[in-house]
Amino acid sequence: SQQGEEDPQALSIQEGENATMNCSYKTSINNLQWYRQNSGRGLVHLILIRSNEREKHSGRLRVTLDTSKKSSSLLITASRAADTASYFCATDANNDMRFGAGTRLTVKP
Amino acid sequence: EAGVAQSPRYKIIEKRQSVAFWCNPISGHATLYWYQQILGQGPKLLIQFQNNGVVDDSQLPKDRFSAERLKGVDSTLKIQPAKLEDSAVYLCASSRLGRGQGYTFGSGTRLTVV
Secondary structure: OOOEEEOOEEEEEEEOOOOOEEEEEEEHHHHHHHEEEOOOEEEEEEEEEOOOEEEEEEEEEEEEEOOOOOOOEEOOOOOOHHHHHEEEEEEOOOEEEEEOOEEEEEOOO | OOOOOOOOOOEOOOOOEEEEEEEEEEOOOOOEEEEEEEOOOEEEEEEEEEEEEEEOOOOOOOOOEEEEOOOOOEEEEEEEEHHHHHEEEEEEEEEEOOOOOEEEEEOOOEEEOO
């Protein structure tokens, strides 16, 4: 069964805008990870945030984690057409990684 | 470092036939995972190996799916006999031993059962 649930299911924005995706989960976790998947390709690891961290940055990516609300958000700033992809959150609980259904992001040039 | 290698890239078979997928993880990665990703869904874990031992196969349909990692390096996933609902992308991933590691995924094998 899948653990995380991403919201929204689909998001369409213009190039240069920011994109925010949310993830909610149900059980306690060790860490939460975000992955990107381009159409027909494998998943690429973007960023990992541990359960004792609240915010993490990597380039144009900003991830927050609220363990009290069991939720996380991924912010992509100054989006580019190349950011068009599906984004998945994955929760790691006792080395058991579960993925959500993903958010499909479309960035229009 | 080289990535996770998977083959074949695509496979079309008829229902009730058998099929096998191969995965070669990143050198030194003790943990290997097989995921099934149905179109429009997130990846679902089928089986997790640590070296050549199975850690978790609770979601593997054992009546038709089998997997092995004999020497603790590469792995094969087999389906026999295949059903229409097995049409999906089969993804292999590997990680270093221990928690809190990002996974490296292969490009996957797209299986179509007709």
